[in-house]
Amino acid sequence: MRILLIILLATCLGSLTQAKAQYYDDPKEHQCLKCHSNTSYSFHNELMDREEKRMMNPYYVLDTVAMRTGVHQVFDCTDCHSYEYSTYPHQANLKLEPLATCLDCHGGDETFASYQFERIDEEVQKSVHFDAYGESFNCSKCHDQHTYRPIARTAENVKEIVDYSNKMCLTCHANMQRYEMVAGREKPELVQVHRWLPNQQLHFENVRCIECHTDVTDSLMVSHNIRPKTQAVRNCIECHSGNSKLKASLYKYENLQKRSEGVLGNIISNDSYVIGTHQVPFLQWLSVVILICVLGGVLVHVIFRILKK
Amino acid sequence: MATDKIYYYPLWLRIWHAINAIGIILLIITGISLQSGVESWFVVPFDKAIDIHNAAGVTVTLNYLLYFFGNMFTKNGKFYIVKPKAFLKRPIKQAYYYAWGMFHGMKAPYPLSEKRKFNPLQKYTYILTMYLAVPCVIITGFALLFPELIIEKVYNVSGIFMTAVFHSALGFFISIFLIIHLYIASIGKNPLDNFKSIVTGWHHVTGNNGSNGTK
Structure with missing residues (x-):
């Protein structure tokens, strides 16, 4: 009994850790993605009683790799889309159903x-x-x-x-x-x-x-x-x-x-910088004028110091 | 001509001054580098310049605390006290001396002594720089490190941008201060004398011709 409990607990924990992206881990086995991750799909045509292969509408082909890293990775298709989509051919009126925004x-x-x-x-x-x-x-x-x-x-x-x-x-x-x-x-x-x-x-x-x-x-x-x-x-x-x-x-x-x-350390090492502050035209002009005045003043002073030594 | 030496700069002050000098020079160089834009490689690449600027900024800030509390708790603080008497007349007299008097045999109006480490003009400039410009540049610098603290809009202009402009304008004025500071420091017993003083702590005070001390 105890062993059974441990196995049960381990299974639950295992399934919890794998909760992320579990639906898309194997697209080939996924009820929707086995068709919607490929450019073509196969199905059994009951009317004609034969296997058929057709092209998938390219706008309905999903990138399953990107899906596994997307923000909604934990959701399965039918969490948002109607459960009725589980059958094929899909019913025509399903397209008219509103999707959650x-x-x-x-x-x-x-x-x-x-x-x-x-x-x-x-x-x-x-x-x-x-x-x-x-x-x-x-x-x-x-x-x-x-x-x-x-x-x-x-x-x-x-x-x-x-x-x-x-x-x-x-x-x-x-x-x-x-x-x-x-x-x-x-x-x-x-x-x-x-x-x-x-x-x-x-x-x-x-x-x-x-x-x-x-x-x-x-x-x-x-x-x-x-x-x-x-x-x-x-x-x-x-x-x-x-x-x-x-x-x-x-x-x-x-x-x-x-x-x-x-x-x-991230405060110091962050690479953000506010661009363009030095290009406020008036301030740029003013700073050049001040700098020239100061350097000019120093130069004149030095000349006088040398002359009057 | 009596020449005397006074121990003006205690060790803590010299350590503060050295760290501050290196920090401010790094901040000015990297600051100019950042202003030159992303593509520019003025001295250091852009991303390195940001890192150095941020690290030097934090160092100078911590070091400023040493200066602030040092002046608060030691007698060095009294050199920064301004006398209300002849509030404007005194620095103007000193400026007149620098611009005209010193070339015409005038004696320094405020010779340095044990009681007077800074002449009036020097004192005013130091107060404005160390107790106004530097705190403001520190506050705006930290505001840019924590931009969520900045007011979003001032009229129709982004608060972040205003802060950045103010920060770089202050940086510019501190750079101007540095140029003048270094130049006036060369007016001493000889051009290098005052620079030696801030390393050794001992300052030459010339009795009658008026050394003007470091500025």
């Missing part, structure tokens, strides 16, 4: 208070995406719930944040079909529309799209009010001088992130 789970939840989901929602509703696509432009258009990772909070360095953030934009802005579905018109070539931008590649690699295309604030980690292109930052000085746009969110959150790792 981010706020349905995260809204008003103290655990996620720091993410400020409600404020993000308000910001999105002011954005150009919402204007173009209304309620249908939900969070998942940018943040794929299957694979999303909060990189801005977990990344090792700023470049990783920039890369992940920009890839979210490029999912549509570098994809004709996706772009046309939302915008209802042809996608402009990003390289062409940003032709005016000096050092284009350098900017694309090191600056998030949202840095220029949103209304940046210190208080929200990532601004979600993506503005029309006419209101995007086009003036070099806005970033590279006085009222630096780069100053705000990324500096503060990188700093806090480094600190949350707990070691005092």
Whole structure:
């Protein structure tokens, strides 16, 4: 009896430690992923009584590797999607069922208070995406719930944040079909529309799209009010001088992130820096004038000291 | 011409001064390096410059406590007390001496003695630098290390950015102070004399021609 209890306890503990990502560990055996992780799928056609192999709609193919590291890794497909999907062919009307939005789970939840989901929602509703696509432009258009990772909070360095953030934009802005579905018109070539931008590649690699295309604030980690292109930052000085746009969110959150790792040394070794303070034109001019006056004064004084010795 | 030596700088003060000097010089060099931008390799690479700047900043801050409490609890503090009498007249007289008098045979108006370690102009500059500029640069520096403490917006300008501008402006003025400090220190019995004093602790006081001490 005692041995049985120990085995039972060990099994329970074992299953607890494996709770993370347990559903996707073996996609080939997973009821949904055995089809939705491949470009083709096989099934038994009962009407014709034969085995068939067909192409999977590429938009319904899931990246099972990314799913295992995504924020929702502990959930199984049918936690969010209807259980009716367990049968194939899937019923047509299942597509019409509403799926849970981010706020349905995260809204008003103290655990996620720091993410400020409600404020993000308000910001999105002011954005150009919402204007173009209304309620249908939900969070998942940018943040794929299957694979999303909060990189801005977990990344090792700023470049990783920039890369992940920009890839979210490029999912549509570098994809004709996706772009046309939302915008209802042809996608402009990003390289062409940003032709005016000096050092284009350098900017694309090191600056998030949202840095220029949103209304940046210190208080929200990532601004979600993506503005029309006419209101995007086009003036070099806005970033590279006085009222630096780069100053705000990324500096503060990188700093806090480094600190949350707990070691005092992280305060000193964090790589954040507020760019552009020296480029306030008036202060720059003033400092040069003061420096010249001081050095000039010292030089004159030295000359007199030598002459009057 | 009577020349005498006074033990002006006790050991704790010299240790403080040495650490402060190295720290401030590192902060100025790395500060300029950071201002030059990410791509610039002014003396040290950008990421190294940030690390050095942060470490030197913390060191100078801790060292400042030594200075602050040293002056509070030893008699060295009394050299910083300002007399209200002729509040402006005294430093102006000293400035006149530096700019004109010393080239025209004028005696130093405030010769240094056991009771007077700093001339009035020197005293005022030290007070402004050590009790105003340095504390402000320390506070803004720490605010930038803990940006959640900073007010989010001042009118329409980011609080973080304002703090950073204020921090670098103060840094600039401390750099200007350093230039003048080093230069005036060369006005002594001979150009190197005052520099030796801050190492050994002993300062030459010249009776009648008015050594102006370190500044």
